[in-house]
Amino acid sequence: MKNFMEDLVLELLDEALQANPEFCRCEKCRQEVVLLALSKIKGSYASSLLGEIFARVEQSDRQVRIDVLLAVMQALRQVAAYPRHNGQTKRSEK
Numbered sequence: 523m524k525n526f527m528e529d530l531v532l533e534l535l536d537e538a539l540q541a542n543p544e545f546c547r548c549e550k551c552r553q554e555v556v557l558l559a560l561s562k563i564k565g566s567y568a569s570s571l572l573g574e575i576f577a578r579v580e581q582s583d584r585q586v587r588i589d590v591l592l593a594v595m596q597a598l599r600q601v602a603a604y605p606r607h608n609g610q611t612k613r614s615e616k
């Protein structure tokens with residue numbers, strides 16, 4: 523079930539990156555965006571509703587795709603503001 527939402531996040535992330543080439547698409551940032559987006563999606567739906575959501579996603583419900591895309595866009599901006607790809611090694615040096 524979880525993989526299903528993850529697949530949708532990855533699919534929409536690719537779409538968002540194509541439409542917004544200014545965002546970093548390295549492996550680290552992508553992973554970060556996927557994790558952030560997934561936690562946002564989980565936060566915006568009660569867990570009792572998740573089963574229903576997945577059923578709707580299966581029918582490629584437009585509203586679910588829009589919600590997921592919004593979460594992906596928010597996550598992209600968040601990661602772009604504090605990118606991990608060039609901060610991690612330096613931070614541990616200090």
Ligand SMILES: [Zn+2]
Nearest residue numbers: 546548551607
């Ligand atoms: Zn990056």
